[in-house]
Structure formats: structure tokens, C-alpha cells
Amino acid sequence: EPLKIGMITTLSGGGAGLGIDTRDGFMLAIKNAGNKDITVVTEDDAQKPELAVQIADKMIQSDKVDILTGIVWSNLLMAVAPSAVAQGKFYVSTNAAPAALAGANCNKLYFNAAYQNDNLHEAMGEYANKGYKKMFILAPNYPAGKDSLTGFKRYYKGQLAAEVYTQVGQTDYAAEIAQMRASGADGIFVFLPGGMGIAFMKQFAQSGVKIPVMGPGFSFSQDVLPAIGDAAVGAKASGQWAPDFDNAASKKFLADFQKEYNRLPSIYAVQAYDAAQLIVAAASKASVKNADAFGAELKKADIQSPRGKFKFNTNQHPIQDIYLTEVVKQNGVITNKTVEKIFADHGDAYAKDCKI
Amino acid sequence: MVEPVLQISNLVKNFGALRATDGVTLDLRPGEIHALIGPNGAGKSTLIHQICGTLRQDSGTVRFAGQDIGSLGVAQRARLGLGRTFQVSSIAPDFSGLRNVMLAVQAKQGSSFRFFKPVMRDRSLIDTAMAMLERVGLTARARIPAAELSHGERRQLEIAMALALGSKAFLLDEPMAGMGPEGSKSLTHFLDTLRHEAPILLVEHDMDAVFALADRISVLVYGRVIATGTVEEIRRDPTVRTAYLGDHA
Amino acid sequence: MLLDVTKIEAFYGASQALFGVDLSVAEGEAVALMGRNGMGKTTTIRAICNLNPPRSGAVKIGGTDTKGRRPHHVAKLGIGLVPEGRRCFPNLTVHENLVAAARPGPWTLERVNELFPRLEERHAQMARSLSGGEQQMLAIGRALMTNPRLLILDEATEGLAPVIRQDIWKAIRRLKAEGLSILVVDKTLSELLPVADRCVILENGRSAWSGRPADLTTELQDRYLGV
Amino acid sequence: MREIMIVTRENLINLILAALLLAVPFAANALGQPFYVTLATRIAILALAATGLNLALGLGGLVSFGHAAFFGIGGYVAGILAAHAFSGDPLLFGLSGTKQMWVIWIVAVILSGLVGLAIGAISLRTSGVYFIMITLAFAQMVYYFAISWPAYGGEDGLSLLVRNQFPGVMTMIPLNFFLICYVILLLALGLFALIRASRFGTALQAARQNEVRVATVGIQPYRIRLTGFAISAAITGLAGALFADLNRFVSPSMLSWHMSGELIVLIILGGTGRLFGPLAGAALYVIFEFALGGLTERWQFFLGLILLVVVLFARGGLLGLLAGKAKHG
Amino acid sequence: MTLALALEQLLNGLQLGVMLFLMAAGLTLIFGVMGLINLAHGSLYMVGAFACATVAAWTGSFWIGLIASLAAAAAAGAVVELVVIRRLYDRDHLDQVLATFALILMFSEGTRWLFGSFPLYLDIPPLLQGAVALPGGTEYPVYRLAIILAGAIVAFGLYLLISRTRLGMRIRAGESDREMIGALGVDIRTLYTVVFALGAALAGLAGAMVGALQSVQVGMGEPVLILAFVVIVIGGIGSIKGALLGALLVGVTDTMGRFLLPKILALFVAPAQAGMIGGAAASMLIYIVMAVILAVKPRGLFPAAHA
Numbered sequence A: 001e002p003l004k005i006g007m008i009t010t011l012s013g014g015g016a017g018l019g020i021d022t023r024d025g026f027m028l029a030i031k032n033a034g035n036k037d038i039t040v041v042t043e044d045d046a047q048k049p050e051l052a053v054q055i056a057d058k059m060i061q062s063d064k065v066d067i068l069t070g071i072v073w074s075n076l077l078m079a080v081a082p083s084a085v086a087q088g089k090f091y092v093s094t095n096a097a098p099a100a101l102a103g104a105n106c107n108k109l110y111f112n113a114a115y116q117n118d119n120l121h122e123a124m125g126e127y128a129n130k131g132y133k134k135m136f137i138l139a140p141n142y143p144a145g146k147d148s149l150t151g152f153k154r155y156y157k158g159q160l161a162a163e164v165y166t167q168v169g170q171t172d173y174a175a176e177i178a179q180m181r182a183s184g185a186d187g188i189f190v191f192l193p194g195g196m197g198i199a200f201m202k203q204f205a206q207s208g209v210k211i212p213v214m215g216p217g218f219s220f221s222q223d224v225l226p227a228i229g230d231a232a233v234g235a236k237a238s239g240q241w242a243p244d245f246d247n248a249a250s251k252k253f254l255a256d257f258q259k260e261y262n263r264l265p266s267i268y269a270v271q272a273y274d275a276a277q278l279i280v281a282a283a284s285k286a287s288v289k290n291a292d293a294f295g296a297e298l299k300k301a302d303i304q305s306p307r308g309k310f311k312f313n314t315n316q317h318p319i320q321d322i323y324l325t326e327v328v329k330q331n332g333v334i335t336n337k338t339v340e341k342i343f344a345d346h347g348d349a350y351a352k353d354c355k356i
Numbered sequence B: 001m002v003e004p005v006l007q008i009s010n011l012v013k014n015f016g017a018l019r020a021t022d023g024v025t026l027d028l029r030p031g032e033i034h035a036l037i038g039p040n041g042a043g044k045s046t047l048i049h050q051i052c053g054t055l056r057q058d059s060g061t062v063r064f065a066g067q068d069i070g071s072l073g074v075a076q077r078a079r080l081g082l083g084r085t086f087q088v089s090s091i092a093p094d095f096s097g098l099r100n101v102m103l104a105v106q107a108k109q110g111s112s113f114r115f116f117k118p119v120m121r122d123r124s125l126i127d128t129a130m131a132m133l134e135r136v137g138l139t140a141r142a143r144i145p146a147a148e149l150s151h152g153e154r155r156q157l158e159i160a161m162a163l164a165l166g167s168k169a170f171l172l173d174e175p176m177a178g179m180g181p182e183g184s185k186s187l188t189h190f191l192d193t194l195r196h197e198a199p200i201l202l203v204e205h206d207m208d209a210v211f212a213l214a215d216r217i218s219v220l221v222y223g224r225v226i227a228t229g230t231v232e233e234i235r236r237d238p239t240v241r242t243a244y245l246g247d248h249a
Numbered sequence C: 001m002l003l004d005v006t007k008i009e010a011f012y013g014a015s016q017a018l019f020g021v022d023l024s025v026a027e028g029e030a031v032a033l034m035g036r037n038g039m040g041k042t043t044t045i046r047a048i049c050n051l052n053p054p055r056s057g058a059v060k061i062g063g064t065d066t067k068g069r070r071p072h073h074v075a076k077l078g079i080g081l082v083p084e085g086r087r088c089f090p091n092l093t094v095h096e097n098l099v100a101a102a103r104p105g106p107w108t109l110e111r112v113n114e115l116f117p118r119l120e121e122r123h124a125q126m127a128r129s130l131s132g133g134e135q136q137m138l139a140i141g142r143a144l145m146t147n148p149r150l151l152i153l154d155e156a157t158e159g160l161a162p163v164i165r166q167d168i169w170k171a172i173r174r175l176k177a178e179g180l181s182i183l184v185v186d187k188t189l190s191e192l193l194p195v196a197d198r199c200v201i202l203e204n205g206r207s208a209w210s211g212r213p214a215d216l217t218t219e220l221q222d223r224y225l226g227v
Numbered sequence D: 001m002r003e004i005m006i007v008t009r010e011n012l013i014n015l016i017l018a019a020l021l022l023a024v025p026f027a028a029n030a031l032g033q034p035f036y037v038t039l040a041t042r043i044a045i046l047a048l049a050a051t052g053l054n055l056a057l058g059l060g061g062l063v064s065f066g067h068a069a070f071f072g073i074g075g076y077v078a079g080i081l082a083a084h085a086f087s088g089d090p091l092l093f094g095l096s097g098t099k100q101m102w103v104i105w106i107v108a109v110i111l112s113g114l115v116g117l118a119i120g121a122i123s124l125r126t127s128g129v130y131f132i133m134i135t136l137a138f139a140q141m142v143y144y145f146a147i148s149w150p151a152y153g154g155e156d157g158l159s160l161l162v163r164n165q166f167p168g169v170m171t172m173i174p175l176n177f178f179l180i181c182y183v184i185l186l187l188a189l190g191l192f193a194l195i196r197a198s199r200f201g202t203a204l205q206a207a208r209q210n211e212v213r214v215a216t217v218g219i220q221p222y223r224i225r226l227t228g229f230a231i232s233a234a235i236t237g238l239a240g241a242l243f244a245d246l247n248r249f250v251s252p253s254m255l256s257w258h259m260s261g262e263l264i265v266l267i268i269l270g271g272t273g274r275l276f277g278p279l280a281g282a283a284l285y286v287i288f289e290f291a292l293g294g295l296t297e298r299w300q301f302f303l304g305l306i307l308l309v310v311v312l313f314a315r316g317g318l319l320g321l322l323a324g325k326a327k328h329g
Numbered sequence E: 001m002t003l004a005l006a007l008e009q010l011l012n013g014l015q016l017g018v019m020l021f022l023m024a025a026g027l028t029l030i031f032g033v034m035g036l037i038n039l040a041h042g043s044l045y046m047v048g049a050f051a052c053a054t055v056a057a058w059t060g061s062f063w064i065g066l067i068a069s070l071a072a073a074a075a076a077g078a079v080v081e082l083v084v085i086r087r088l089y090d091r092d093h094l095d096q097v098l099a100t101f102a103l104i105l106m107f108s109e110g111t112r113w114l115f116g117s118f119p120l121y122l123d124i125p126p127l128l129q130g131a132v133a134l135p136g137g138t139e140y141p142v143y144r145l146a147i148i149l150a151g152a153i154v155a156f157g158l159y160l161l162i163s164r165t166r167l168g169m170r171i172r173a174g175e176s177d178r179e180m181i182g183a184l185g186v187d188i189r190t191l192y193t194v195v196f197a198l199g200a201a202l203a204g205l206a207g208a209m210v211g212a213l214q215s216v217q218v219g220m221g222e223p224v225l226i227l228a229f230v231v232i233v234i235g236g237i238g239s240i241k242g243a244l245l246g247a248l249l250v251g252v253t254d255t256m257g258r259f260l261l262p263k264i265l266a267l268f269v270a271p272a273q274a275g276m277i278g279g280a281a282a283s284m285l286i287y288i289v290m291a292v293i294l295a296v297k298p299r300g301l302f303p304a305a306h307a
């Protein structure tokens, strides 16, 4: 039975790297599945919410897709997902996971194959409990940034040296680094996605300040690591996956991805790969036209994830292990190495409010 | 003596270290043409600017129609009836001559906050404006974009606008400039009739026109009025001859 | 011939302004270009400088055809232009206006300052805030600083005080006496005619009359110039 | 209105544009392609927003680089009122939210008009490029405020879930909502035409061409411009409210400088100061964006190329190309 | 909060200011002096950064990369001027806005076409790595001091070029009356191509220098563009001095705002709240400052004698 998936992701402009990894990871799984009934239409949202909405309308109204997926950014997701599910379409998120859709406003048709936004930050909070007495925490001043620090604080029991919110898109961090130096903190947690993180890490390395830096996994993911370079080495991060994972699914994924695209995949690729696997698995058991049955199949999460154990919580967000990784330089390549498991079978704080 | 329409006393304007007008005292009486002459850079245009409000005086007073207007804005002064032309013509270039004059008419009627009635069907505007254009002899060119008018025609257009404002005094900054002999002649004739409508303060370097028209002449040199008098008095004044007129006396 | 203009036609967009103008200026000669308002004097000058390139006909400067040359090339052939409306650079000081486009030759800053002492007084002032007459002097000085072979003056005395006007005419006579070739447009015939070696009158974009000033009868003046 | 009634080439083109915009959605609907109705709605709304800006920019020469502020304010009015109506929480002074479009429109028009008045009052002290930048500064303030203000979603924006209501119309049906927008667009264009031909419009246009001249006939350019700016802001604000309903979503990206820039681009593309310039520009832009986006991932490159060709070779925008130079009476 | 920290922050503010000036320098030349609104300035900045990163990666030398950034940006600038900008000088500002907006789209997407979507690596040269101790005991990154120096040299050089050389006079003359300067025998077309290329080269230099400290990625030029315009407008268009002082003012205001506002607010509300509100206020701060300055001085702090 035919199944049509609409992928809306960022393929142009500054954030295109993430979207391209998303698309490539997703298409890898679709290709591996070899299911001729599944078709995917992909369009570029240019990281603009309005454009994402327009594309979603087109995919729903003209292309008649059954499932939407692919959006990288929370704000675009918030523009598309609620109205898509209101129109009876499935949405399977490959990355963005705002708290707003995880709790009371969860929806039977909305699945998140990545995590819940807070997860990685919570893990770092938990990790910081071991050995860090006074943390300096910093994030951009927007909802994801606030969720981040909230998540960190939810688990961190020590003292806070300072809690700083920077401007979205800020590129110079001299003032914040000076404060870090002066604050007497013994550890620093930053959540600065994309270019902000690159700038911060480079400038931090130059500053001569020698306080350990940690952050959520995507701050040190494969899309930004090469650009940060040696300045990132030694940084600790939390993640549900790293290239050195020692399981068959991860090895196969890594090999396939490198063969297909000739580069190392980032976490976005893994998440999208799993999202595609989930859809493929469900499609083989149920018709997407029967939303209840298809949703139930999706929820079974009958896949081999590169992340290892993977299942869905009541709010249809993942329950998964979260690891501590460290940025290392191996054979001249800067990458993440797994150090230890921080959380086993970790869900999220909002699931209890979800009444599905 | 009749009450002057415009009375300027001790007007001073400094540009940095330069004193462009230096205590100018001057009046304009009903029905007269008062010519203001003086070397280039003497401060004539600066004085006109201060009377109209495009420049604010540093000290001194400007009284017009019986009230002190020294602190009013350009638009307020214009509404009181100060009509002026510029040394370099100043018009709305995209509009036709007619619509330029209509702008003045609507300003005179005090009604620019009307949003719905199309001006081009407003006879009260068009007819008045056409009448003004006719007086300056621009009827045939009324509907041509002002940008395409010749130099001389633009000067005429400016005068039509000042007329449309129903001005109680005209301040004309070198209206003859750039006009050929023919144009100067007809403009001289026109100004001669215009004085009956309202008095004119005329800044001009064309001495033939000044001598033909002026009831009184004031001579401004380095920001000061060095002489005021009738045409004959001024022509004979030796200081004026050296400062300004040269052999042209 | 220093300047040789033959049968040029010029347009503003679609409307034709010149319908065949002939004009020449010999080395050391002063030629007056005359005509009523709007007859095409300024347009002819713009065509000579290639600011408004003629569609047909030819302009030769010192034997070189200006066709297809950009205005700065034409200027370098030896044209010094004092344009209608002065067009000083308002955001430059007097001094900068003079030296910005200067080329080496007998005319130097000192000589220009001597010719127009007022400019020296105002040397650091922005040209925008000069009085009209001061700007006119500046425009002449600026053209002289390029050391032209042919000085073109378009209404150079417009808006000037009679004394200054006399100064400028004096300057023009002096320049002529020094052997500079001059093409001059002006309204004051009483000053213009004594200076000119030859007159060319334009009517409706055509050369209508040409000859010595002495031959310019009052009847001709009345017919072509409306005096 | 006489100017509009006369059959000129421009009026003919305008008529065709208006008719096309109306016909396409009906055709699309009949052919079972409702998405094209949505696309046409988007064109109509963007054209409305740009018509607002056109009043300030085209007539008044006020190049506002901050009209996104009004667009976004209109959007947030719709979003916030609807959110309160949904949640039942009172808004201000015990007033509750609403899902009635016409109430939202009135609030959007008044609020963005008032904000326009305030921003204009300060910005109009400057001119030229300074004006461009000060309007940008105000818009950026609103933008950063919206991003970091958590109550209504911050950067993530605010979802309306379902469209607001209009008495007697099923607004969720694309064609119905399109017709609402279309009628409002036509009304706004009518208003624009009236204003342009009116005494106020004359003064506004004259102030663009020659400020000193306007003052010397006794009209204060500042007041004229401020009024024009506020009306312009109000129209753009109304468009913002409709845009929120189209997307059922508002976010700070409606307030970003890109949005301001896009509105300017629409106007220039169509023909600055032209009655139908905004519509022509919006149609061209949206169609290009959509068609190219479907063709290639590099669509932004080609969109840029097309814009460049238009600005270099079609002076006066699309309408300038088709209808010749504008006339000003 | 210690005095040393406050002083360090002040230095950071000044440093940010100089960096902003470096980013705005090319724009000052093109926009302030030639009177052309060039929205694509940020794209030239990006071109410089990408050229530097690419060449540095090939050759292993930042310095060769830096030269490459100058060359590439100047070449891009010259081409853009010859093909596009040249036709826009006597159009109104709006056409320039549209055309250069179109150029942004083309540059961004073109760069992605050539270099891919991921940020590039560009590091500070070994010579300028690390930090030095300042009097007072704090450490300060050498590279930031180098930026201050570079900014100062550019500012001084530009000032000399514009106000002291004949080239500068001709550029300014051309801005007010292109036809006239041509009629006086100056080849203004070629001159403008050169100036535009020079402005582009400055943008490229800034892109390379700042890129090494931030991130080299598509879209990096956009925030710079807005900030650079803010800086120039605050200072007064066309004035190099104004641009420099405007940049310093913005730099200090921004840094001190980020640093102090949360602290001040923390006296009144909970720290987390203070952080958020303070952060929000800090991001608006430079725009507030700009609006206030323009409201009081409608032509910037140092209105150049311009029309």
C-alpha cells in the first residue's frame, strides 16, 4: 500500500548542514528498506517558519502526504506540527522536541524519534553532580535555551556560579568568558547550537581560561566539530549516540552512511535514520489510512537503532540511554568518544502530563 | 507713516565663526518693492531664510502682520502669508505645474487632511490654480511635469505658487536669474503689477530690473545694511559703488 | 581649429534638442554662443563634452574626433567646463574642489587664488555653504585648475554682483589675452560682445547666424536674442 | 476615482491582475488543488502588507525598513487574542480574548496604527538613510523582545491551531478564507487609490519630492508624513493578522528584518508607488519562490538572479515594464 | 564584582567596538563615501572568510589565507561592481536595496554550492595564539589585541585616504556629482570600480580576521551587515571618525549591557529571571541606543558635511 512522506527540512542558508544530514540519514534508511510503496517528497524550508507552513500546506493539500517529518528547528516545528496533526496527518520529528508538545499538548499523531529537548541537558546536570561544585551555565535567550538550563538545573544539585542568557546569534563571547574567569566556577555548561557554539569554543580556547567545558551532544556534533578544531578537544557532552558505539546497528549505519555520502554522520542523521526506520517498520504492519493501527505500530518502535535500546514513552517521545562523550582527536580526526552511561532508560519530565 | 508689513530688527545669524547677518534691521511697507542688493555672500539669502524660518536667527526679531513670528516654523509663517521663491527653484518635480499650484491652493484653504475627495475633480482647487498660472503666463504648460519645464518657466511657477497662497508679502530671491533679456523684461513688468497685491522684498543682481522697480533699496555688505534709500540715493552713494555697483550705476 | 563642431544633432530621450549645430573655435579665439532661453546653448556644450553625446555630426578637438570617447577623455583633450548652475562639489571644501581634478600646467592654486581672493578666504569652507557668487568663482577656478586649452563658460556671470561680474569679465579678458581659447555663453551682451572675436547664434537647435560682433546689428539682436 | 476609471494601459493591467488573482483559486479549487488557493491567499496578504508600506514608501518616500514590526504586531494580536480565547484566561483589565476575526482586525489596525504613530513620531525626525536605519532599530527592538518574552512562546512562536472565525463563513475552507483576504485587499487598494488622489495624498507625495517646498506653502511635512506612516502601519498590521490566520501560527520571524526587506522587495519588484505594484510584486515573488523551490535546492540562487535581472533591466518594476512610466497629474 | 573585572569588560567592549569597526570599514567606504547602499557587504565579508579558510587549509598558513581573502573579496567586489553596481549609481536607493538583496541570495547559495553546507575550519595563526597577561593581572587573548591593532590601522589608513588624498576627494566629488567630476577629466568609472574593490577587500579582511575567532559559515555576514549599518549610522554617514567612535560606543554599550544589566536586575528579581530579562534587554540595548541617538541627533553623532 502506498505511503507518502513529506520531508520539510532546511536545505539552504546557514542551517542547511543540519537539514542535509537529516535528509541523508532519512533517505539512507528508506533506501535500505527497499520498499517501493514508500515515496518521499523533500522541500527546503530555508529555516523560515512561514515557508515551512506553506510547504506543509502544499504537501498536505496537493501532494496528499500521509506523514510529515524532517524539521530541524523548534520554532519551525511549532509552526507546522500542531496544525498538521490537527488535519489528521502524522508528524514524526527527527530533531526538534519542544516541551510544549511533550506534556499536556501531546498528540496521538505526533511522535518524536530524537529525544525530548531537555534530555541531554538533564544528563549533563546529572553528570555535573559528580565532581563539580560550582557550575557556570549559559544559553541563548530563547525558549530552547531556557529549556536547556531548566533541564540542567532539574538534575544538578550543586551551586550555580551564574546563569547567563546570551543574545540569539551572538558571535562574540569575550564578556561572558571574562565573567566565567572571575566567577570562581569549577565547571561550565553551555548550550550554544551551530555557529554560536563554534565561536564560543574558539574564543574560550584563546582566552587562557582553564575551566572544563561541557554541553549537550549537538554542541559537539560532527557538523560543527571540524570547524571548531582542536579547541573542542576535551569537552564533555551528553548524547544518545556517538560514532564509536559498539553495536551492530551503529556499525552498519556508519558504514552505509560513509559509503553513500563519504562523510561522517552527525546525530541528526542518526535521528532521521531512526525516524525513517520507525515509519518503514510501521508501514509494513499497518495501513497509514488507519491512524490508530498505524500509530500503535509506530509506538512499538520495532527497529534496530544505532543508539541501541530505543522505545517510546507514553507521550511518544523516546526512552533511551544517554551517555557521556568526550571530544577527542583520533588519527587527526576530531570526533566524539563514549566515556560512560549517564542515564539508563531515560524518559522526560513532561510525559506525566500527557493524556494519550 | 503706514505700519510696515514686515519688520526685521537686529537680526543676527552666525555660521561658526562667520557672521552671515550682523544686526540687520529692515522693513517692508505696503505696496512697495524693497530691493535688497549686495555683494555675493553678503547674507541676502540667509536673511530671506531667516524671515521664512528655514533658518533660525541667533538673535533679533522678525515681526510680520503685527505679530512676532521669530519662533514659528516654516509652515506656520507661510500660512500667515509669507510667500517666497528660492534662489534655486524649488518645486515638486514629478507633479505638473498645475498640481504644484494646487498644492499651494489647498494649503491656503487649510485642508490637507482630507483623504477621499480626488483633487483632480475638485474645481475649487483647479480653477484657482489655473487662474494663478494664467497670471504668470503658464496656462499652456500647466499639465507638463514640472521637471520638464525650462529654467524660466520654473521661476514663473514658483511665483504662481506664492500668488496662490494669497501672500501678504513676497520674498523673491533672484527671480531674474537665468532669464534672457526677453524674460527679464516681461517679469519686470509683472512684478510691477504684483506690488499692488502685496509688497515685495526683492533680492536681485540684475540692476536694470532693480532700478526700474524698486521704491527703496537696501544694500547689504558683510551682513550689515550699509545704506537704505531711493534708487537715486543709492546710485549716488560712493560706498555702494565701490562695494557693489562698480561702474554699473 | 581647436574645436570643430559639424552638424551635430542631440536628443533628450526621444525629444530632439539640436538639429544641426555648426561651431568652431580657433586657437586663442573667444567665441560667443548666443540665443534665447531654451535654444540649445547648454545642450551644445554638453554635446561637445560628450555628456550628452550627439547622435549624428562630429565634434573634433585639436583634430581628434570625440566620438565614442567618455567625458573624461574629452576633458583631457583640453576642455575646461564651467557648467550652467555651477555644480561645485557641495561636500568638498573650496580647496578640495580646486585640487580634486587639477592637472599640471600654468594654472596653479596660487594663481587662482590671486584671481579670486575670496576663494582663498573661504578655502576650508564646504562648497555647499558658499554664496551663489562664491560658488561661481569656484567653478571657474576649478576649471582653470585643469589647465584647459579651451575654457567653456556657460552663464558664468549669472547671479553675480555687478562688481564681481566685472571682475569675472576682467578675468575672462585676461585669460583671453594670455592666449586661452574661450567659448562663452552669457546674457549680458554689453560685456560679451567686446570680448568675443566671433558670435554664433542658435535658434531652435540650429546655428542661425555666425559672424563678427560688429556685424551683429540691432535688427539681428532683436530677431534672435529678443533684446 | 476618475483616474482609476479611465482606461489606460496600467488600469487594464491592474484589472487583469485583480481578475487573475480571483480566478486562479476558483480554478484550482475546481481542479482539486486547494493548495493553490492557499498560495493565492498568501499573495493577497503579502500584497496587502506591501500596499500598506507602499503608502509610506511609494507615496511618501519614507523607506521604512521596519514594517515587519507592524506586520508582526498584527500577527501577534491575532495570536494572543486567539490564545486567550482558547485558554479562557483574561487578557487585560479582565477582558477576554476572542476568536472573532473582525474584532481581531480592529484591534490589529488600532494597535499597529498607534505603534506606527509612536515609532513614526521619533523616526520622522530623521530622513534618508537615517530613517531607514531608525525604523530598522525599532523593529529590531520589537523582534528581540518577542524572541525573549516567554509568555507567548518566544522564538518558538504561538500556534493558533484553528483559524479564527468570521460570522457566517467557514474560514477553514481555503477558498472562503481567500475571499476574505481578497476583499480586504481590494478595499485597501481602493483606499490607497483614494488617498493618492486626495489632498492628503497630494501633500504626502509633494513632501517626498520636495520637503522644503511643502513647508513653504504652509503645510507641515512632519504631520503629513506621520499620518501617512500611521495609516501605512495600520494596513500592514491588518495584513499581519490575516497572515497569522493563514498560517495559524505567529512567530518572531514575522518581525525580523528579512520580513521588512521582503516587503520592500515586493514593492520595488512590482513598481514603487504604483497602485497594483504590491500585488504584482507579491505575485511574482511568491510564484518564483514556490516554483523554484520545487525545481532545485539552489532556488535562492536563481531567485536572486531573477530579482537582479528585474532590477537591472526592468526599471520601474513589473508594472513599469508593462505599463510605462507612472503619471502624477 | 571587582574593579579588575569591570576594567576587563571595558576593554572587551572597546575590543568589540574595534572589531565592529573592522567589519564596518568597507561599508563606510562604499556606503558612507560612495553613497551606495550595499546590502551584499556581508556577503563579501563571507567571501573573505571562506577564501581564507580554504587557502589556509590548503597551504597550512593563515597568512597566505589572509592575503587570499583580500584578493578574493576584491575580485568579487570588482566583478560585482562591473556587472551590477555600475548600473545603479544614478538610480535611487531602493533599486540598490533590491539589487544587492538579490546579490545576498546569490552569494549565500553560491558559496554553499562551492563549499558545502558545513562550517569551515579556520584557526588563529600560531603566532597569535594564547593569551598574555595585562597589567593588573588578567590574561587577554593575543589575537584580540591583534584585532585592535588591525582596526586601528584600517581606521587611520581610511581616514588618510578619504580626507587627505586626491583619490579621496575625487571619490567624494563623484558621490555628489558623478557627471561633473567626469567632465573635469577624472575617470570616475574606473575609480569607483577600484574603490568598490577596496571596500570589498576590507570586508574580506574583516571576514578572515573575525572568522578565525568566530565561525566560518554561510550566512555569517548577515548579523554583521546590520551591526555595521548601525555603527555607521550612529557615527554619522560618511565620517570615518564617526564610524570608529560609533563602533566603540556600540561595542562598549553591548558588552557592558550584557555584563551589567542582569547584575542590576538581580538586585530586584530572582537570578534566573534577572538573567532572562537582562539578556533580553541587553539584546535590545544597541537598538535603543541607536534610536535615542538618532532621535536627538537625526544625522548621527558626527554628521559629515553631506547632503
Ligand SMILES: Nc1ncnc2c1ncn2[C@@H]1O[C@H](COP(=O)(O)OP(=O)(O)OP(=O)(O)O)[C@@H](O)[C@H]1O
Pocket (backbone or CB within 6 Å): B015, B016, B018, B020, B038, B039, B040, B041, B042, B043, B044, B045, B046, B047, B087, C129, C130, C131, C132, C133, C134, C159
Ligand atoms: N550653512 C552655512 N554654513 C556656513 N556658512 C554659510 C552657510 N550658509 C551661508 N553661509 C555663508 O554665509 C554668507 C552669506 O551667504 P548668502 O547665501 O546669504 O549670501 P547671498 O548674499 O545670498 O549671496 P549671493 O548673492 O551670492 O546669493 C556666505 O559667505 C556663505 O558662504
Ligand SMILES: Nc1ncnc2c1ncn2[C@@H]1O[C@H](COP(=O)(O)OP(=O)(O)OP(=O)(O)O)[C@@H](O)[C@H]1O
Pocket (backbone or CB within 6 Å): B148, B149, B150, B151, B152, B178, B180, C012, C015, C017, C035, C036, C037, C038, C039, C040, C041, C042, C043, C044, C084
Ligand atoms: N533634461 C532635459 N530634458 C528634456 N528636455 C530638456 C532638458 N534640458 C533641456 N531640455 C530642452 O532642450 C532645449 C534646449 O535647452 P538648453 O538648456 O540647451 O537651452 P539654453 O539655450 O541653454 O537655454 P538657457 O538660456 O535657458 O540656459 C530646450 O527646449 C529645453 O526645454
Ligand SMILES: [Mg+2]
Pocket (backbone or CB within 6 Å): B044, B045, B046, B087, C131, C132
Ligand atoms: Mg543668495
Ligand SMILES: [Mg+2]
Pocket (backbone or CB within 6 Å): C041, C042, C043, C084, C154
Ligand atoms: Mg543654458
